[in-house]
Amino acid sequence: MRRDLLALGAALFALVPAAQAASCQPAPLGDATLYLRGSLNNWAAQDEQAFEYRCNAYFLNLKASGPQEFKLADEDWTPALTFGGNAKGQPARGAGGNLQRSFQGEHTLRLTIAADGSATLTVGPKTFKPTPPRPITDRAALTVHFSSRVEEYKRPFGAQPAGTEISFSIGNDAPGLKSATLVIERRRMSGNQERLAYEPLTRIAMTPRSRGLGVGFTARHRFADTGVYGYWFELEMYDGSRYALQNNTDTVYWTREKGSMGHASIERLPASTQRIRRYRQTIYAPDFKVPDWARDIVYYYVFPERFRNGDKSNDPRPGGGRPQDRYQDRDVERHATWNEKPFKPGTGDGSDALFNNDFFGGDLQGLIDKLDYIKSVGANALYLTPVFRAPSNHKYDAADYKQIDPAFGTNDDFVRLCAEAAKRGIRVIPDTSLNHVGADSPYFNRFGNFPAGGAFDNGKINPTSPYASWFKFKPDEKDPAKQYQGWVGVADLPEIDKSSPAFRAYAYRDKDSVTNLWLDRGAAGWRMDVAPWVPDDFWREWRQAVKAKKPDALTVAETWFDSSKYFLGDMFDSTMNYIFRNAVLDYAAGKSGRTMAANLELMREAYPPQAFSALMNLLSTHDQPRALHHFGEDRDRAQAKQRLRLAVFFQMTYPGSPTIYYGDEVGLGGGDDPFNRAPYPWADEGGQPDEALLADFRRLTKLRHELPVLRHGTLQAPLHVDEQVVVLARQDGTTWALTATNNSNTARTVRFFVPLDNGTLRDALGGSDVTVKNHEVQLTVPPLFGRVLVHAP
Template sequence: MNKLLALCATVLMCLPDAQAAPCKPAPLGDAVLYLRGGLNNWAAQDEQAFEYRCDAYYLNLTAKGPQEFKIADEDWTPALTFGGGSNGQPARGANGNLQRQFSGAHTLRLSFTPEGQATLAVGPKTFKPTPPQPITDRAALTAHFSSRVEEFKAPFGAQPAGTEVRFSMGNDAPGLKQATLVIERRQMSGNQEQLQYQPLARIAMTPQPRGLGVGFSARYRFSEVGVYGYWFELEMYDGTRYALQNNTDTVYWTREKGSMGAAVVERLPASTQRIRRYRQTIYAADFQVPAWAKDIVYYYVFPERFRNGDKANDPRPGGGRPQDRYQSGDVERHARWNEKPFKPGTGDGSDALYNNDFFGGDLAGIIEKLDYIRSLGANAIYMTPVFRAPSNHKYDTADYKQIDPAFGTNDDFVRLCAEAAKRGIRVIPDTSLNHVGADSPYFNRFGNFPAGGAFDNGKINPDSPYASWFKFKPDEKDPNKQFQGWVGVTDLPEIDKNSPAFRAYAYRDKDSVTNLWLDRGAAGWRMDVAPWVPDDFWREWRQAVKAKKPDALTVAETWFDSSKYFLGDMFDSTMNYIFRNAVLDYAAGKPGTLMAANLELMREAYPPQAFSALMNLLSTHDQPRALHHFGEDTDLAQAKQRLRLAVFFQMTYPGSPTIYYGDEVGLGGGEDPFNRAPYPWADEGGQPDEALLADFKRLTQLRHALPVLRHGTLAAPLHVDANVVVLARQHGATWALTATNNSTSPRTVTVNVPMASGTLNDALGGAPVSVQNHQIQLTVPPLFGRVLVTP
């Protein structure tokens, strides 16, 4: 900043014209720090980047209410990650979160003592960020490229290995001397903490005269499977260089910015790390996804809260059975089915432990309600873990090869799969191969199992058959620090996934966990916290799954852009959290352009066979329910109508619509545990919304009745504005146009369509629409949509 000599005016502000001590070099060098917390999905976003000025790091932030966050760089580098210390101030490497109360616009000031101790002050908004240097060069300003326009890139989207891709760009003013296509290979591991691009090729593009400006083109053959990055370096005749790169759109849960499509030109940064690459997915030519995945409507069950079909196996305090104990104490049992889940510290009368309260849901309850699930239009059941574990959620596995006694028996699982199959329903179980429970024979921290665990009674047991499953630190005195709990949770000891003994148990052995449940009737697997497990593990695991059952479906739990998992060597599908957030925000009233940007990213980045099999969610057991997102506490009637809009979109979009149990009858609930409330069965005293249920059924029936909604390809949006989104689907000779409106008033739009003339019939019984000269005029009802189909 031209050797800026800004001087501090207050403890919150440092302005160039203040009178104080001279400026100091940035204590963290070139590192860029971000506020990363619940308000931005813990991502490193430019909007929450601190700017170093004179003596401290500053950030202007608008937020309301209590917020939890950390301050860290993009990579969560330990030396550059500041959590909440014991005094509430930032502490390097602290596991806890910083907590502050906000009430609008604020300035945050992060300063460091000479000894490196950090202090965070929050006050009124007073900081004036340094404005970006404007671009005035018309040759640069008129440079253009779009990854979704055939003129500039062909073929479109993800491609099989060996594909040659043509790239073109142009500008409309003189001055552009040379354009270089830069191809890089992306490396990403973990939950996006490690992300970098390795240079692969720099291709001088061939110039082509074009009006006042010039066009450039180049070709590149992508011979190997992977995710690649590309961008364009522009050189002007005066020597100035620019980057023609991806846009600045935020993609939900995803570290990398840019939804692709039209490019943005910016000055070439000093570090190429700051460039926003376009992504190019190159997948294995033989990548196949089970054909039945396109036809799925999932019913997503949290078994403990769905239906109590066998009261004899219910966990009971002091009962003396395995399901009656939680670690070293008793379980809690709800007196009535329709109570709220317990949450410690809220004054609800529960104890201080999380996840130890039970209602009695089980496999018998799911079997009892299979006809109901089928009547809803669902033809696949995804259920969270049912294997033996002390908690109500069962992700703290105690025995991978046994059904939890509170849920039934192994025979009950076989019966569930068989009875479901009679009704055309597949069953997909869930487990974590990343961690086990501390209260398990594998670890045995509480001594509840016979001796032989790797951490018997809180002591390392090197003679355990499971000892190689874990990494221990025997020199640590605190037992909690002698092993690694997943993300610091000591109830969930993290497995060393490189252990040959564990890999044999998980998928290599004939009677491995993976094979055993496929043999018992499972139609595939959903795998918990997939990013925390090494890629080579998943590659071997997939081979084992497909060898055992070639048409088994493999689903990852990932929340961000999951391109790397869809290369043909790991997963078929994922829990589509990008879809969830995009559709919920749109249905809640945010612009259609925001939703379209996120969905179009996936259409472009994912192989079509995976895109058509994505588990398209609205609610989950890890996030507030859709109805809560729509404001169930302020206007329940409108919240339910917004839910209908979201389900309409879900049922008419490519992928596998997923109904979280109870959403269909108006079950709400915010953060865990309230998003895991019991299904409100009428015979248990609940009040299910039968009208909402009827609307869910109408929309699932619509999807099943129209193959174009399940198998049809998706083109670029025909129309997108703040309220209305119109999409086109094609299956053979059949076209379907789907239109949604998130306004509380009807909206009429004029849309260019693929067909020249004719009539489009309304699949939900509305008036037909005439096509004239490739155009229709369409009125979309408030907070809902229309499906128009060619005869």
């Protein structure tokens, strides 16, 4: 009976559009496209989650599992087109909350918007049949060729310095193509991808040339100024039809724009060019220089509170009366033993209701004590999440940018850490946020824990504070928590007005600014938190200050998406490479090698080579689940570790700076925050570090250090890519290295062409040599691992 009722409900749900055909209305949101944007797609506007309007409602077929939080919005988060969740759990314009639904499998979502603007979202069985795109049958259109990575169609390849002239060619294999126009636009992008637009620059009529049965077209353009440009081709057929030859439909991890570049796709010219998928062309400053040492880095990435307790006298303790013993207006929480799980409120672990106020006692002395260990892992750079005074365990809520947190030690301890690290060939790169401070800080002083003078002393606006200009206040609001802007709505993190001259002086302009002070104390560079929330002109000035103080200092941004605009020579040298992270983790977990290659090739093409070789190539971070969790440590821990070995193998043989998140090398797992920030499992603290896994990490870092071609070699186009096996080529002078990986549980044999005529490839990990014959190689790649083959005449 229940099955019959469900079937009847599904049928009725499907009939809604037809049954109400007589009352069809124009789309209440006009031409706007609405997307489901939430936890299941990293809050991006993806075509797969775009609603289609039909008759009197917006429909979306969605496949998802488990509880999800989301909003309904257009691509630009336009306020009038953004629907959050209201008190009744229904979508409403301007509602601050998220919509929450639980899914299991395939569903159809139906959104109706009444005349008064109220909205209702219904979730039912999958019944909606989307309107299929009108197929293209014109052979002349279907045979058009372009690839941004093939010299025949575009040269030179990839990002180029300003002043470079680039040639473009297209062709087809059937008659019918009348004319072609190269359309070049300049990308305008600010913030965390919220505002993305292309501004017209030029349209170039392409010159025809004969090409067999079809016709080819060519054009050239000199890119005079730095920037990120978009380009595509408008085609006209003899029958008057028009098409857009554009970027492909590949999804790029975290990135709003679709298209991994390479081979083009063709579609009918849309009514709005906003729908065009542009190819991207990065044009950078000719004098853009990244520190030479960046490409030789292996990072060891530490969350200091959880790495090693070297000085128990400074540990935070409830009721202790010292600054580190209080969290805002109450005591901290202290873990009884080092190897406990981090506390998470609401899980029944006995902790209080606050996040980020539990402490284990890790400190700078612990780092100093373990520098020899860090060096033994193969690291030569130490990246630290913030160590400056702050009440939380993560320290992104700065209370004093110019002082080490007392739970971590002293300013002298930082100087000593840098000096001791330098003796071992290790550089230290600290982290901070110049976007927000802590509510519990002398700058803001919401809780009154500091002497009067904060901009919000005891929850009241203080216009006489020396920090008053750092913040924007809304005095008409009655609720104190709404009288200022917390970053992304978090009241504990008052957002700084980055245009404030007083703040800019404090941050980087003054001789003793935050930026200069820590460089003077031994830092080798900076990693900057939430870079997209800080204006570009701020970063341009900041970079100048950094390079004036220490020309070979490394600047690293925290960005998660395509970061081309930060690599024009005026902002950053590098970024935390989340595209790499997701691409490699998914591949090592068993997903398609083609998807990984497409995402990585995008960066090879879009980023200047000096930045590409310095990218901070991550696997685990303090903001995302650890790699072992991604690989299913709870289901099959042994296989998860082998998949981690595969990911590390790829990481250590790829251009950029491999980054080891503390504890990964000994099998430390953990899901979302706070469990990805668990203490390092030291044996003398009762932990059980995996020594065999550690030995494999050391073997792979040693391989990277011993083979300069893996650090300095230019990456070529992939030699072979399929679902399981990816083969890449590196060239450094006359030395070549071929790296092959296999994400299958069985060995795979592949045959492919190589840029070498004949000769022998030596297996750098001790396997059998491989013979090159007439530019061809046959290679067997072991399961869930890889091979490195070197040719050095």
